[in-house]
Amino acid sequence: MLLSPRIRAALLAVASASLLAASLPAPAAVPLGIGDPLFPHLGNPGYDVTSYDIALTYRGDHRKPLDAITKIDARATDRLDRINLDFARGTVHSVDVNGAPAGHESVGEDLVLTPKTPIGPGGAMRVTVRHTSDPAAGSDGGWIRTADGLAMANQADAAHRVFPCNDHPADKAHFTFRITAPKHLTAVANGLATTRHHGERTTTWTYRTRHPMATELAQVSIGRSAVVRRTGPGGLPLRDVVPAKDRASLERWLEKTPEQVAWMERKVGRYPFETYGMLLADAKTGFALETQTLSLFEKSLFTRPEYPEWYVESIMIHELAHQWFGDSVSPRRWSDLWLNEGHASWYEALYAEERDGPSLQARMRHAYQKSDEWRARGGPPAAPKQPEPGHKISLFRAVVYDGSALVLYALRQEIGQSAFDRLQRRWVRTYADQSASTADFVRMAGRVAGRDLGDFFQEWLYAPTTPPMPGHPDWKTSAVSTASSASPASSGV
Ligand SMILES: [Zn+2]
Numbered sequence: 001m002l003l004s005p006r007i008r009a010a011l012l013a014v015a016s017a018s019l020l021a022a023s024l025p026a027p028a029a030v031p032l033g034i035g036d037p038l039f040p041h042l043g044n045p046g047y048d049v050t051s052y053d054i055a056l057t058y059r060g061d062h063r064k065p066l067d068a069i070t071k072i073d074a075r076a077t078d079r080l081d082r083i084n085l086d087f088a089r090g091t092v093h094s095v096d097v098n099g100a101p102a103g104h105e106s107v108g109e110d111l112v113l114t115p116k117t118p119i120g121p122g123g124a125m126r127v128t129v130r131h132t133s134d135p136a137a138g139s140d141g142g143w144i145r146t147a148d149g150l151a152m153a154n155q156a157d158a159a160h161r162v163f164p165c166n167d168h169p170a171d172k173a174h175f176t177f178r179i180t181a182p183k184h185l186t187a188v189a190n191g192l193a194t195t196r197h198h199g200e201r202t203t204t205w206t207y208r209t210r211h212p213m214a215t216e217l218a219q220v221s222i223g224r225s226a227v228v229r230r231t232g233p234g235g236l237p238l239r240d241v242v243p244a245k246d247r248a249s250l251e252r253w254l255e256k257t258p259e260q261v262a263w264m265e266r267k268v269g270r271y272p273f274e275t276y277g278m279l280l281a282d283a284k285t286g287f288a289l290e291t292q293t294l295s296l297f298e299k300s301l302f303t304r305p306e307y308p309e310w311y312v313e314s315i316m317i318h319e320l321a322h323q324w325f326g327d328s329v330s331p332r333r334w335s336d337l338w339l340n341e342g343h344a345s346w347y348e349a350l351y352a353e354e355r356d357g358p359s360l361q362a363r364m365r366h367a368y369q370k371s372d373e374w375r376a377r378g379g380p381p382a383a384p385k386q387p388e389p390g391h392k393i394s395l396f397r398a399v400v401y402d403g404s405a406l407v408l409y410a411l412r413q414e415i416g417q418s419a420f421d422r423l424q425r426r427w428v429r430t431y432a433d434q435s436a437s438t439a440d441f442v443r444m445a446g447r448v449a450g451r452d453l454g455d456f457f458q459e460w461l462y463a464p465t466t467p468p469m470p471g472h473p474d475w476k477t478s479a480v481s482t483a484s485s486a487s488p489a490s491s492g493v
Pocket residue numbers: 318322340341344492493
């Protein structure tokens with residue numbers, strides 16, 4: 001929520017440029033960003049969001065737009081004559097800033113507001129946007145239409161296709177969701193339920209997060225759902241959301257979560273949030289997603305007989321591990337994505353090994369063989385290539401999954417098991433509820449190991465080819481075939 005001094009300095013540079021522009025008569029509104037090279041127009045300079053309050057009214061037809069009111073509480077970090085929000089794919093009816101009507105226009109994927117009076121540096125602002133949120137308008141993320149309603153998948157850049165926001169994980173905030181839906185449906189969102197109001201034909205469900213959250217991790221599920229409750233380690237409330245008709249047949253999977261949370265806690269420490277659970281959506285998504293406190297899965301992952309049990313369990317662990325790596329500790333820039341996916345893949349592989357899956361070493365040896373090819377295709381782990389235009393999910397390539405778990409394996413080989421374990425625990429404890437960068441990780445690893453690891457990480461994270469694996473001089477990478485360099489992205493988890 002509160003950005004680091006380094007980011008503030010960068011924002012100041014952008015803001016002073018816009019101040020110069022503001023002294024000229026009526027400059028045109030332009031889409032802005034916070035300087036993420038992979039997503040130049042994502043996020044906005046000049047303010048920190050502290051909280052979102054999002055009210056959604058669903059009328060029972062997931063092809064029709066929802067009515068919505070999004071209230072954003074934020075603090076200006078600079079003088080703001082204009083306020084840029086990220087928002088595309090909805091009709092904006094009206095905008096208030098601090099209670100007064102404000103001008104608004106859509107430019108690119110930004111909604112640019114002109115408040116009656118400029119906001120001074122440090123000033124509080126409450127922005128209220130009355131708008132629609134359209135689940136039918138596109139297929140590049142945001143709302144997902146399920147057999148019985150809606151769910152959400154906003155990673156990496158699609159939250160602003162659902163609600164107006166500062167759509168970058170560097171600006172985390174608290175969230176309240178108020179979802180009004182026909183009586184026969186169940187609504188669930190991130191965090192814990194606070195109140196429920198019954199109208200004549202509708203119910204309004206309110207959920208609130210206790211921890212700050214990135215916009216990309218927002219989740220709202222509306223459908224004919226059963227909410228299955230149980231208690232996890234240390235009294236952690238668990239709640240899974242499943243199609244009501246499939247509740248009994250899915251129980252054998254749902255009941256695994258308490259043991260999985262305990263397993264992760266033995267590895268890295270206390271679970272970071274107020275609740276956890278799985279949302280099993282009756283939809284074809286092609287991925288699972290670590291939406292905060294309520295991970296999204298395709299129901300079919302749990303019903304297709306061809307998947308071995310260890311495989312399904314390891315995908316469950318992947319999303320659970322993200323609650324620490326990616327959710328509680330968010331990326332500062334999208335090029336830090338390897339910290340999310342590398343760690344989630346690491347625990348996925350460790351868990352698979354314990355459950356009759358392939359051994360970690362065999363999996364890492366295979367990753368080593370492929371690593372040069374993955375780097376050629378997707379860039380090195382911490383400097384990934386741009387996603388393909390119009391296909392931003394292609395950022396999620398093999399190099400950020402097993403190609404980055406391989407970096408963690410090399411690190412463990414280099415500094416030893418005990419230092420590696422201490423680093424994992426210290427990382428999620430130190431940066432809980434914050435955004436952290438690759439440089440933060442490199443610095444902390446060096447401190448824990450008691451020596452500078454700058455050269456080691458430079459090679460492993462940024463070199464176009466894979467360095468020798470410590471302790472395995474016999475491991476070799478396959479030659480890069482030029483024919484495969486244009487092959488499609490792997491389907492992510
Ligand atoms: Zn993942």
